[in-house]
Amino acid sequence: MAVVQIPVSRGVIDSLDLSPVRAVLVPSAAPPPDLVVQFAIDYPRDPSDPRELSEVPEVRLWFIRLDAHYPWLPLFLDWQEELARYVAMLVPHQFSPQDGIQFNPEALDIFIMGKVFYLYHWLERQGQERQGKLQHMTEVLGYQLDAGLFQLLAAGTPGKM
Template sequence: MTTIILTSDHLQTLNLAPVETLVLPWLEKAEIVNHEQTLEFTIDYPRDPTDPRELSEIPEVRLWFVRLDARYPWFPFLLNWKTGELARYVAMVVPHQFHRQDGIQFNPEALELFVMGKLFILADWFKENGIEQPSRLQAIAQMLGYEVDNHFFTFLTL
């Protein structure tokens, strides 16, 4: 696993350098596929001890992830799902409510649009990079609570 450390300065200035120093060489060397599900984030963002918000509820943190998602919309491919990085990433870019007892509750329509958008983006990106598609795309959808019929993927290969 590789950990990307985000500091308050990175977040405040929307600086993507911690990601780009890793990802750009992988892209240049066509090695990106070798790093599937290998990245994690450590977010070092100082907060008042009485601040009850989760990191995904802090505007500066969320905005940094929105910028990352806009620049590298295929980035979820690199996140370590087993440690919850995909879910945390989604929480950063999809509207939600956080409940102390129930945990995170995504806006259902926003989550559905996010998932479908990612499937379209990743299908094209996988094709460009010679990555086998349907099973990976289905796994991403399932990880986020969606079942996608196999027939759907025939439309993505047209």
């Protein structure tokens, strides 16, 4: 497993600069399957600002741009440390110190299904296993995928209709 930590500063975020990511990942090329990505976010805020990073609009906008350029990135994140934070940057949620992140259920459904549809075919093009990897990734977010979904996706794969 190759763990890569990508530094993300306030300047990078404020300018929507993806160059720290491009230094490690090429948007059009598949990374090595054993790559694990972590982000070291340095975004200083006023000490009286109670918001989590995922509640700061500038930070969320940077992650939205990142996801648009690297839609396969969730597969390569450190699922124990990074996946929930990454999703929180993209999906409406509430945060409480007692309960942690509580995603808007409908927004999470839409996000997960969009990723599953995209990543299923992306993994297929890479010649990688799909169902187990996608089920595991979504389970980390507390989401269960029915095996029948993968049968539908396989039946609808170009060249198999």
